[in-house]
Amino acid sequence: MSTLINDSIRLEIAGENSLMLYFSDKGQESSIITPSISSNVHQAEQLIRQNFSTEIIDLISSYASILVVFNLLEIDHHHLRNKLKRLLKQCSNASNKQGRLVELPAYYSLESGMDLQRIAKYAKLTVEQVINLHQAQEYRVYAIGFAPGFAYLGEVDKRIAMARLTTPRLKVPKGAIAIADRQTAVYPAQSPGGWNLIGLCPIDMFNAQAEPTMPVEVGDRVKFVEIDKQQYLELGGNLPNQVSSNDCK
């Protein structure tokens, strides 16, 4: 059962207690990543958070969607659908409001970014050019998920976009700055991963004890600022044991 809320928002059933809002550019059924769709998602999420309390248990925003999980003891899907429909009609003309700008220090080096050389070779650029292109861009936080604090940032300059590794590494170090296609991210904790590593960020992307827990949220803008090894260590960064390409098993 699909409901159109307006030209750019569609509502679908997800599960017993969840509905899905899909966002697109006016009239277009596309699933491309754009800042304007992301702005609409962000605006809608704010509106929902402000207008519901106990009926909605949780929300997951992503590139062009919001999963709305509701409390079946408080509201049923018909009622929620109608409420969302009324509320989100206001969203049709979302202004392209800029989120907060967050600067993340980045220690780029061959030592910390084992895939820099490969990206440079593939892109027919020097390593310096790859680094400069990565930090020239202002990224948008499109989604947070996969792991606590993992922020999907887009979009990386076309010239340094790089497909995921065929076989993911078993261990990507905490703080690794990485590229996958036109997305970039900082690994919040050591984990397996198939993104291409280009550097290290000394900032905790997820710290259960900190307030806020994460330096960024969906809708924010992120800029990477190059630092050297000394600064990286001073900011609390750790040098992981050398991750070699042999780890890619």
Place this chain on the structure above:
Amino acid sequence: MTVSKDALGFIVTNGGVLSLIQDAGRYGAFNLGLTNGGPTDSLAFYWANKLCGNTINSTAIEISLGGLELIAQVDCVIAITGAPMPLTINGQPKSCWRSFLVKAGDTISLGFTPIGVRCYLAVAGGFTIKPNFGSTATVCRESVGGINGDKLVKNDVLPCQTVSKTDDRLKPLMLAENDQPQYTNEVPLHTVLGYQQAHFSSIEKRLFFSSEYQISQHWDRMGYRLQGRAIRADVDGILSEGICYGAVQIPADGQPIVLLNDRQTIGGYPKIGAVISQDCAKLSQLRQGDKVRFEPISMSQADNMFHLNLRRFSQTKLINYS
């Protein structure tokens, strides 16, 4: 978690295969990328708490397969529900689905269940565990909840209240055998069509709902991978989006994966819909080789089943067996 030295409760002498501190789950933290956690068989979990006179969200232990052994440091009331793990207190066999007093020094042991996967051990007043992001639910992958975000290991201390001699909760309660859930090797999974259902042709949907699937070797609290008739979507992947509890995703190999409590919050596989919560609970009691079938239901039917089930739970009376 830090437990003050004088906090008494239970000492873990054997953590078993996988024993986890769980409350009803973590809600409101999806925006940080944190998943729900919580008991996979919520019905059995609720009963364990109800037998102990607790609110249904109280912190208990989810024991998978078996092997947990604890020593009580205080007198307290406990109840064990769920998959039929052989239970002994100081070596004496005891029944599940009832509450009883254990005394300081008693050893509580759970053997291995012949059927089903998970059982729940609740204690009157709940275990006193400090919540993480509003919940004590352990998600090992995220290192949150429970004790240091991990499964129970030898020498962990699980603090709880001591019962006094006049405590109401000393009245021993049981759930009538007729009202106890039965655990089997086959369950139907009622499924609400949704999400990317338009990417599945009517023939693929019909195949999906008319085929039998087996639980593969990959089943855990994150999700159950199934084996059977491959189902094809007309897309390989979608733009990454939120995943709800029970979501049935169909990766390129066509073998469905039903996502449960510890699922990742965001993913990019097409989803045909989602299994309703009461059937996800039953699914989580299955293991490799067990069988499931999907049955389509409407959102309104799902709503009815949810409320009927809840009503049945709240209206079923416990029996005083003393």
